[in-house]
Each structure stands twice: as structure tokens, then as C-alpha cells.
Amino acid sequence: MARGDFFMVAVRRLRAAYQELRDATNLVPPGGQYVVWNDMDTVDGENCRIIRLADIPGSLSGDVLRLKRNLPPLDAEGDYIIVGNGVYYLPNPPPFPRFDNDSEDVSAALASLPVIAVDVFEHFTKKCKYASEIQNLLACQGGSCPGVPKSAHVVQLLGKSPDGELVFEQFAPRHVLAAVHPLAKYKEWILQLINGLRTLHSLEIVHRDLRIDNLVFSHDGSRLLICDLESRWGNRLAPEIPRRPVPGAGWTEKSDIYDLGMTIKGMIYGNTPITNLIEWNVPAPLDAVVAACLRVAPEDRPSLDEIYDMVKNI
Template identity: 50%
Template sequence: MTYWYEYGDSARGQCVRIVDVPGTLSGDILRLRQQLPEKPGHFEVDGNDIRELDHCLPHPDFVGDDSENVSEVMASLPLLQVDAAKHFLKKPKYNSEIQNLKKCQNGAVPGHSASRNIIQLFGKSSNGELVFEKLRPSQATLALYSSLPIYKTWILQLLDCLECLHSFGIIHKDLRADNLLFSADASRLILCDLESRWGECQAPEASSDGGHEGSGWTAQSDIYDVGNCIRNMAYGNNPITPFIERPVPAPLQGIVDACQREKPQDRPSISELRLMVNNIVE
């Protein structure tokens, strides 16, 4: 991992590269077990070795706004009178999100949702925004609950979401706490953000290098990220860094481990995961 700090000795600030070597200084820094050494200039920490860098490493390419022209698909949506108490508005960026939502709504908007656990698109606002039901964000929900029964309910509902999406050939690609919404009483989990674009999928086979067609994302990549969602539920947040080790309660750890097996073909199916969750003794 490479980090760039705005302060430092050079005009470009300070560049620090940290190599993930578990059980060493660099691995412990990434896992927030040790502090970054106070050292001027550019440097790297590789295992227990600290070396100077003779130049600042290149910054990653800036990804600009890649929004698509969605005017044609937006024209097909009904115009709604927005009620701020009931509706949430979102600026449309990709045709894929609207198309995926329509697939899950029997091809119509508002239509009939194929799953009560997938966000439903109601229509568009007069300002050209997508109109959804107003729900509770995960940040205002997850930290309030810490019981195994509620985790089981949420996980089973998340699996229902994926089963529905995958039946329509949709790979979510961005399963994480920020894309989980909840009813006011937290009894219903709702999955949102159906763009199916470049998300934060952490499955080892997934990559953005090959474009959408060659990215390596599959239904089993979503299964991998179910494990991350379970961690998000147990800890009430997204991790500050992916290197932090976050064990979950023992009944759930086996499910997380199964979801995050290295090889996609070794991960359980949705039906197998559902059985594993139902077999947890509360």
C-alpha cells in the first residue's frame, strides 16, 4: 500500500509505501498494531526494514466522472411528486442501475418487486433524480444491534437479495455496509446500489483491469463479499483498512471463512449458505 501525505519536505508532500508482510513491523502498521515511524522524506517499510525512497512514487490515475447519458431510459420513468418524509433521491449515473432495477420489478417502474429486500425504484423527480423509498442507512442501524437472531435474519435476507439478482444475471459487485439499508424497526434489510460497476468487491479474482467483460467478477465474487457484510454487521461499520483482522462471533466465523475461500469454486452456493445460517443454534 502506498500513501501520500500533503505535509513533508517536498513540494509533493511525503510518500510512504508499506508492504504487507504479516508478523513484521510493516504488517503490524497496516493492521494498526504499531505506529508509522516518524521519519522525514519518502520511505518504505518492508517487513522490519525501513528504506529511503529517492523520489515520490507516482500518484494513481485520477478517475473522473464517468457518468453515462441516461436520458433515454430516464424518459421511460413516471414523474412523481416528491415527499421528503417518504422519499430518497439519487442522481442517476449509469443506465445499468435503472435497467437492473427494472429487471427486479418485472420490467416496469414502479412495477412489482421480485424481492422485498431489494430497493424499489418508484420513478423520477422533476429534477431528473431517481426516487426511492426513504430508509435507514446502515450507519444509523448496525451499531444498535448485536444479537445473533438479528444477524441471522439480516444474512438470510441478504442471501435472498443475491438469489434474486443472480436469477436475473445481475452481479452486484459492491456488497458492503454502505449499500445496506433498513426499515425503521431494523426487521427488514434492503440492498441498494444496483449499478454493477466498479465497486469495492474484495474477491481475489475480481479486477478492474480487464474492463467490465474481463473483470473476473462472477456470482461467487458476491458470495465472497457476503463474508465482509457479516463482519460489517458484527462490528457496526466498514473497516478503516482491509488489513484489520476482524473475527466475528464463533457461530458466524465458519460462514465467513467459507464465503472467503480463495478459489471461487470452493465457496458455498446461496442454498448451502442458507442452510449453514439456519443451522446456527441461537
């Protein structure tokens, strides 16, 4: 069996193992209820209960977060805190997180953009919440619109719709990743992802929210592009980023590199994990690349050029 075939077999085995855990858990629907943990951004519904889980590896609470054990039987109407192997009522649960709409007045930034007659078969549109997104997109295409893209792997802003939404070329969403692909295809995409991220960093743009949901693909799957350049809110996966949503929370190029490692994991699994503590192993030879990106200390993480060489030499 060729090496690439071994890789695809390994990916299918890992995906199947994760799906088995996912199907068995009562942590979230369909087998359970929504659980709020500290770094969760949104809450669906108003009648949720709060179950706080302490990350203590090898204990009940740590194992639940890792999908190794289910939540124990609990009063459906009660709020709880589970610390280690102890299960306690939470008499005064904290309020649900509030995420106020902090959208800006982007009319001045939109004013410089040409109006595009939108074709739903050719274009994708989105509402702009922050002027930083327009500024970042324009920087990536020479300062003008449509301009000349500095990277083929960052989405190009074409203009604005008549009702003031941003207009882009229509691409395929990340569902392309649902299929298992040969190692050579993942290698190609990862190199393209690094190229796009290198362009952002060369322009002093930290993405902050690099994940598979913010990747799009050409319809033939040959080209990957980074999208959603708001650089406002984002992942808080890197250890140095505060878990609470705080504006300007210390995102850097090194936190983008940590997120790159997590994004490669998501590409392999074609999914995003229920919790960030799930043990998502990546097959060789990409395991070494991911491990380098996920080093705890930011200064220990390789540069994008070093990561590029690691992937190129596979």
C-alpha cells in the first residue's frame, strides 16, 4: 500500500473514532443539552441550564470535557458545578454571557467602494460590521478595489452591493473538507494557507480567527483562500490569549500560528471539535507540523517560513 493510501486509511480511522465519541456523548444535542463552558461565545436558547466543568485530567470533569465519560444523572432543572469527581449544586449560577452588538458605522469605509450588480450565481455578499475588515481587504489588494491581490489565497473584495453589503466572488464553503483527501491534497492546501497567512502578516494583519469556517475553496478544489478579515474577535485557543472575550486580547502572529495548527487538525477531521480538549490526533507526517504550531510558549513556535519548509519537505 502506498504511503498516501496509508494516510487516508489513518484519517478515516481517526474520524470514525471521533464520530463514535460524538455519537455517544450526552454533553450536547442530540444526546444531551447545551452546556456552557468558560470560553463559549454564544448560547442558543434562553432555557439552558449551567453546568460548569473543571478541566482536571483523569477525573470525571476532565473526562467529560474530553468525551471519555458522560455527564452523570443530573436534575434536569438544576445548575451544577463538577470539579474533579465531585458533583455539586450551583445555587447562584452566573448569568449567561452577554455579547452586545458592537458593530461600527462603516459608511465612510464603504463610500470608497464601487457598486457591484450582484449575481447570486457568481457573487457572495456579507454585511460589514467593522471598518477594519474593509481596511484589511484593501491592504491585501494594493489599497484599491477591486485592485490587484497580493495573494491568490486571500479573498478579494470586489465592491459593495446596492444595499451596502461587501461583494466577493462565489466560492465553495469548507464542506469540501468533509471528504477524505490524499496527503498530497492536504499538503497543497496547507501550503496555500501558509502563503495567505504570510501575506496577512507581511501587512501587519493578525487574523485572530483562523479556522476551517473561515476558509473557502475554488469549485474544483484546487485553491484555498482565507476569508473573514475582521481582525476584531476570534479564537482564544492559544494559551497566552485570555479565555474571556476581551477586545485586543493579545492576539499576535504567534497566536495565528497556534490557530494554524488547530486549523490543520480541522482540515484533517473535516469538522470542529465539541470542546477544545478533545484529543484529536493527526496522522504522520502532519503530526510534527501540528505539534510545532501548538507549542505552549509563543516564542517556541516556528515562523511561517519554517512551517512552510516543514510542509514542503513532506
